[in-house]
Amino acid sequence: xxxxxxxxxxxxxxxxxxxxxxxxxxxxxxxxxxxxxxxxxxxxxxxxxxxxxxxxxxxxxxxxxxxxxxxxxxxxxxxxxxxxxxxxxxxxxxxxxxxxxxxxxxxxxxxxxxxxxxxxxxxxxxxxxx
Amino acid sequence: xxxxxxxxxxxxxxxxxxxxxxxxxxxxxxxxxxxxxxxxxxxxxxxxxxxxxxxxxxxxxxxxxxxxxxxxxxxxxxxxxxxxxxxxxxxxxxxxxxxxxxxxxxxxxxxxxxxxxxxxxxxxxxxxxxxxxxxxxxxxxxxxxxxxxxxxxxxxxxxxxxxxxxxxxxxxxxxxxxxxxxxxxxxxxxxxxxxxxxxxxxxxxxxxxxxxxxxxxxxxxxxxxxxxxxxxxxxxxxxxxxxxxxxxxxxxxxxxxxxxxxxxxxxxxxxxxxxxxxxxxxxxxxxxxxxxxxxxxxxxxxxxxxxxxxxxxxxxxxxxxxxxxxxxxxxxxxxxxxxxxxxxxxxxxxxxxxxxxxxxxxxxxxxxxxxxxxxxxxxxxxxxxxxxxxxxxxxxxxxxxxxxxxxxxxxxxxxxxxxxxxxxxxxxxxxxxxxxxxxxxxx
Numbered sequence: 001x002x003x004x005x006x007x008x009x010x011x012x013x014x015x016x017x018x019x020x021x022x023x024x025x026x027x028x029x030x031x032x033x034x035x036x037x038x039x040x041x042x043x044x045x046x047x048x049x050x051x052x053x054x055x056x057x058x059x060x061x062x063x064x065x066x067x068x069x070x071x072x073x074x075x076x077x078x079x080x081x082x083x084x085x086x087x088x089x090x091x092x093x094x095x096x097x098x099x100x101x102x103x104x105x106x107x108x109x110x111x112x113x114x115x116x117x118x119x120x121x122x123x124x125x126x127x128x129x130x
Numbered sequence: 131x132x133x134x135x136x137x138x139x140x141x142x143x144x145x146x147x148x149x150x151x152x153x154x155x156x157x158x159x160x161x162x163x164x165x166x167x168x169x170x171x172x173x174x175x176x177x178x179x180x181x182x183x184x185x186x187x188x189x190x191x192x193x194x195x196x197x198x199x200x201x202x203x204x205x206x207x208x209x210x211x212x213x214x215x216x217x218x219x220x221x222x223x224x225x226x227x228x229x230x231x232x233x234x235x236x237x238x239x240x241x242x243x244x245x246x247x248x249x250x251x252x253x254x255x256x257x258x259x260x261x262x263x264x265x266x267x268x269x270x271x272x273x274x275x276x277x278x279x280x281x282x283x284x285x286x287x288x289x290x291x292x293x294x295x296x297x298x299x300x301x302x303x304x305x306x307x308x309x310x311x312x313x314x315x316x317x318x319x320x321x322x323x324x325x326x327x328x329x330x331x332x333x334x335x336x337x338x339x340x341x342x343x344x345x346x347x348x349x350x351x352x353x354x355x356x357x358x359x360x361x362x363x364x365x366x367x368x369x370x371x372x373x374x375x376x377x378x379x380x381x382x383x384x385x386x387x388x389x390x391x392x393x394x395x396x397x398x399x400x401x402x403x404x405x406x407x408x409x410x411x412x413x414x415x416x417x418x419x420x421x422x423x424x425x426x427x428x429x430x431x432x433x434x435x436x437x438x439x440x441x442x443x444x445x446x447x448x449x450x451x452x453x454x455x456x457x458x459x460x461x462x463x464x465x466x467x468x469x470x471x472x473x474x475x476x477x478x479x480x481x482x483x484x485x486x487x488x489x490x491x492x493x494x495x496x497x498x499x500x501x502x503x504x505x506x507x508x509x510x511x512x513x514x515x516x517x518x519x520x521x522x523x524x525x526x527x528x529x530x531x532x533x534x535x536x537x538x539x540x541x542x543x544x545x546x547x548x549x550x551x552x553x554x555x556x557x558x559x560x561x562x563x564x565x566x567x568x569x570x571x572x573x
Contacts, residue, residue: 006202006212006220008241028206053211080211081241082203090204094457096164096464100209 006030007080010073016057019070023060025081029053032077038069048108049074055104061087137434137472141171143307145466146296147277148284148319150178151191151249152452153440154312155268155277156459159210162275164467172467174276175304177296179283182250182266185257189250191265192316192340192421193451194374194383196221196358198541199243201453210271215262217245218252218376223357224539227402228505229364230512233519234357235532242356244540246376253342253379253416261377287322294435308471310462311438315422320442328433332442335422339384341394345413347378353408354380360539361403362505369448369498370505370539371397373406379416385423385448394418423448427488432476437462439480444487447494450541454487494545497538497552513564520560530557 007030010016016027019039027034029052036056037044047069050056060067061084073079091097139145145161147154158174165172182189195218202212220242224235237243247264251257273279286297287309296304311330313319320332345353354375361371368386384393394415397403407413427444431437439458446454461483462476469475504510514531521529534551537543551557 005214006217006242006245008239028203028211030206030211053209055207080203080206080243082207086200086203087207090200094460096160096460097204097207099167100207 005078007078010077010079012073012075014073016071016073016079017067019067021067023057023067024084026055026057026061026084026087027071028055028080028082030078030080033074034077034079035072035074036069037072044070048111055101058101058105137470137475139170139172139307139466139471143172144304145172145174145308145310146284146294146304146306147174147176147310147312149311149313149317149440149442150176150180150182150269150272150279151265151312151314151440152268152455153459154178154310155265155272156456157310157312157439157463158272158277159268159275160460160463161466162272162277164463168467170467173278174272175278175280176269176272177280177282177284177298178269179281180250181281182263182269183257185251186254187417187419189263190419191249191314192419193249194340194372195247195249195264195376195381196372196374196450196452196541197245197247197264198450198453199237200542201450201456202243202245204456212245212247212267213262215260216247216264216267218248218261218379219246219356220244221246221356221358221375223355224536225357225359226515226518226535226539227359227361227363227406228511228515229402230508231515233515234522235518235536238526240356244358246358246374246381248376252376253344256379259377284319284322287326289326292434307435308466309436311436311442312440312459314441315424317442323436323438323442326433326436328436329430330433330436330438331428331430333424333428333444334426336385336387336425337389337420338423339382339389339391339393339397339418339420341382341418342416343373343380343382343413344378344416345380345408349408349412350375350378350380353406358540359406361397362501362511363400363402364506364508364511368393368397369502372539380413389420391418391420424451427484431484432473432480434472437465437471437476437480439484444484444491446487446541447491447545448498449494449539453541457483457487490545493549497534497545497548500552501538509565509568512568513561516564516568517557517560520564530554531560 031052034050035046036048037046154176221244222237222240222242226233249265250263282298284296287294294306294309311323315335323330359373371384374381424441424445431443439462440455445451461480465479469479504514517531521532537548
């Protein structure tokens with residue numbers, strides 16, 4: 001790890017958290033890529049590959065349910081963890097801090113909608129008009 | 131632009147920010163982001179004559195240069211991540227040194243969550259190091275959001291038609307809908323705002339002693355590692371001192387009373403400090419200064435179309451000035467975008483944040499008073515060290531004294547939130563057990 005780097009380094013393929021685990025922290029990628037995979041019957045399917053600057057692991061913090069997917073480093077990745085208690089305490093003083101998280105979640109829901117439309121064979125416009 | 135006298139900013143309103151340090155940049159970044167969310171357009175001009183890219187005194191902003199864990203994490207959530215060209219060293223622990231031994235307090239899994247930075251280009255000769263100034267990085271973030279940077283010094287402000295008019299070199303350069311005073315306590319700009327007659331008076335200050343100590347990067351790595359070294363010594367006049375590693379330099383910051391340039395030399399000669407430093411032939415004091423530090427807050431930090439924030443307003447006592455810059459810059463941005471720019475608007479939306487920092491500093495004063503007692507009496511210092519050492523074997527939520535010291539000296543938590551832990555019965559029982567053991571050993 002270089003002098004000025006923040007966070008923790010994960011080696012290629014190293015698990016950051018596993019599907020089904022309790023989530024107490026969310027993460028912000030400082031460098032590299034993180035793959036989000038979900039177990040479907042017996043195989044793990046990649047549902048997203050996230051880049052530097054993106055956040056992940058926020059869902060379990062807000063809905064208090066176990067981790068919905070597994071996060072692992074794709075290549076070497078450096079990740080900064082954000083403690084749940086600290087985050088919520090800061091949001092309680094300044095709710096606008098949640099703007100960025102809401103923006104990220106909205107973008108992901110939009111992407112999911114589009115993927116759903118692709119797999120159903122309809123254009124997103126038709127999907128919303130139906 | 132606002133032609134009328136409405137205190138609600140309209141599309142095209144002109145905001146001038148005096149000072150392009152962290153507070154001015156944070157204000158501009160968040161005001162522009164929030165205005166965009168509300169489909170509004172603001173014109174923000176940041177007046178900052180200093181070139182932060184410059185090394186040596188020309189670009190220096192005289193600061194210890196630590197970004198707390200809380201601020202690193204909060205800014206990451208905001209989408210502001212520091213490139214490694216800005217961070218001089220990632221920090222994972224604080225090493226507390228006393229005349230009776232030392233102890234290490236680290237983050238879980240030694241994750242590097244604290245950043246050391248140079249506000250300017252660093253000591254002379256560092257401009258070519260490939261590293262970036264923190265203030266320049268933030269100023270560029272503000273410019274990316276749409277702010278305009280003018281390298282001009284504002285030397286006069288007067289009100290015309292109830293709006294502030296700015297002058298530079300005696301020439302009128304802008305009629306603004308709002309002026310944000312975001313300059314430091316070491317700036318002469320303070321007088322201009324004091325002369326506006328709305329009751330603003332610069333905050334009370336103390337003098338700190340800062341020195342940049344040059345040594346080989348390997349020596350810094352071996353002797354200081356990824357830790358900030360904190361010294362709690364029973365010396366009269368020195369509240370505490372910190373040595374902050376930054377690549378091939380270590381920044382020494384001493385806080386206390388009646389500090390002079392020689393305080394640095396006297397401090398470096400202390401046996402407990404000598405133990406940390408390499409041999410005298412392996413380091414050199416590159417530069418030193420005695421900057422002012424804000425320790426209070428002006429009673430009236432705003433008026434119609436004028437608001438003060440950052441060091442020219444209130445800041446956190448002894449710690450986390452950059453965290454305070456973020457809080458205040460953002461609080462002013464929210465007020466300006468969602469409320470307005472009248473004295474009443476600032477009173478309603480900005481003053482609670484401003485005041486919360488002042489109130490929190492009262493708790494801070496009390497905590498530092500207790501720390502003073504612990505550092506002055508050997509028995510208490512030894513007891514404190516032993517309890518912290520014992521706590522390192524325990525689970526994170528059982529490290530009460532360690533978390534108090536961590537949160538106090540890293541600036542990671544509001545003082546008000548630290549205080550209930552300082553009253554913990556369990557911690558006091560641990561301390562008294564240890565005091566009894568030490569007394570028995572002595573007899």
